[in-house]
Amino acid sequence: MLLNILLGLIGLGFLVVIHEWGHFIAARLCGVQVEAFSVGWGPVLYQREYRGTAYRISAIPLGGYCKMKGAESLQQAIDQKAASVPQETGSFYAASWWQRILILAAGPAVNVLAAILFFFVVYAVGYSYETFPNRVVVADTDTPAAAAGLETGDYILKIQDKAAATFDDIRREIGGNAGRQLRIEYQRNGSRATTTVAPEMVPESGMGRIGIFPFIEPVISDSGLSDYWHSTGLQPGDRLQALNSIEIEHAVAFEQGLRQLTADDLPISLQVERRTGNLEVIISTLPDDPQQLVLPWQTITAESPRAGPIGLAGLAIGETWDTLVLAGRSLRILFSGVEVTQAVSGPVQITHMVGEVATASFASGMQTGIVAVLQFLGLISIILAFMNLLPIPALDGGQIVLAIAGRISPKPLSPRFIARYQNIGALMVLLLIAFAVTSDILFLFQG
Numbered sequence: 001m002l003l004n005i006l007l008g009l010i011g012l013g014f015l016v017v018i019h020e021w022g023h024f025i026a027a028r029l030c031g032v033q034v035e036a037f038s039v040g041w042g043p044v045l046y047q048r049e050y051r052g053t054a055y056r057i058s059a060i061p062l063g064g065y066c067k068m069k070g071a072e073s074l075q076q077a078i079d080q081k082a083a084s085v086p087q088e089t090g091s092f093y094a095a096s097w098w099q100r101i102l103i104l105a106a107g108p109a110v111n112v113l114a115a116i117l118f119f120f121v122v123y124a125v126g127y128s129y130e131t132f133p134n135r136v137v138v139a140d141t142d143t144p145a146a147a148a149g150l151e152t153g154d155y156i157l158k159i160q161d162k163a164a165a166t167f168d169d170i171r172r173e174i175g176g177n178a179g180r181q182l183r184i185e186y187q188r189n190g191s192r193a194t195t196t197v198a199p200e201m202v203p204e205s206g207m208g209r210i211g212i213f214p215f216i217e218p219v220i221s222d223s224g225l226s227d228y229w230h231s232t233g234l235q236p237g238d239r240l241q242a243l244n245s246i247e248i249e250h251a252v253a254f255e256q257g258l259r260q261l262t263a264d265d266l267p268i269s270l271q272v273e274r275r276t277g278n279l280e281v282i283i284s285t286l287p288d289d290p291q292q293l294v295l296p297w298q299t300i301t302a303e304s305p306r307a308g309p310i311g312l313a314g315l316a317i318g319e320t321w322d323t324l325v326l327a328g329r330s331l332r333i334l335f336s337g338v339e340v341t342q343a344v345s346g347p348v349q350i351t352h353m354v355g356e357v358a359t360a361s362f363a364s365g366m367q368t369g370i371v372a373v374l375q376f377l378g379l380i381s382i383i384l385a386f387m388n389l390l391p392i393p394a395l396d397g398g399q400i401v402l403a404i405a406g407r408i409s410p411k412p413l414s415p416r417f418i419a420r421y422q423n424i425g426a427l428m429v430l431l432l433i434a435f436a437v438t439s440d441i442l443f444l445f446q447g
Contacts, residue, residue: 038058041060068091112385132166132167133167159183159184166302178208180208181198217297221299223296228289229295393424
């Protein structure tokens, strides 16, 4: 747990620091004096002056800040009841409107560029992952998938003209498009057809679903078999053929049939096809722990695309763009009756997730660890950029709106107006923080 938090703090802190570094570089280029640039917050542990900037390392290792000249000018103008904010040479407010926009946008821009770099390295290193084929099981007749005419056994080939080679591809496109009409190309009995479906939103997460599962051949994986199933005589590689004489077409059918059985149905007959021949396994007891009944199914191995440097850059930019679009669509969940405390993660959860991804992935090998961490950091970096560009007064996007308003206004914006605008933004941010902290508290108490 402590290692997860430490690694998470390093990863999340790095993304915030490079965000602030973007502001720092743009400010220097625009002639705005940066009074302090700190890695971390709170009490200063170390400081060194260089070319008019105090470079600091501070006690709280969560991000950092870039303090520009003129940060106190607004409050001074309010105290002095001035008609406009003082524009001292080298201060933020003395910069032209487009320079202020450039400085404000530079932080999110660096996060986006960092994400592109992360994804470029991910595709350059290459990775493989375990998944299931693009064949589906339709869960029920009362689902969006069934209403669209999809049937169990269909292969989903494309969603909105994007190839769906694996079930992971299907899940990603469906999950990120709740409520949108999607065009699906599928194959049934060798013939291709198209249909449209609108994924329904899952209230707990805001993600989309259409009521499908992967069509998994009922073959046991080479690893992960529970002690209970070992005790029954099942082995890796076994294919389950029938449960109490009812044919098992796919893994979902087996799991559904098994859930309907009780101790009154014992003993249970399981027909198995093994490399050495067919046999019958008799199940005379059921485990106390339902998790022991979960069977590991054989997967397929999918690999990341291969390309040259230009192609890798294209893949990285495409991944970044898709993630930005998904972030924009996900914003709707805050206004769609979703459980916000479950859909919004606070810094504790994000830090824990970054650390958990790092420790779990590096345990599987250096290459796996690098790929997983960079993928996750790329995702968080994009979300950080997107959130900061929202037109909320306290964020970069809100300050950009303020700079544009100052440009088109016939007279300078008054300090009191700017202060009220920023206070509204601070209130909105505090409200979001309250949701995030509540989510974190629930996360901690639920383990």
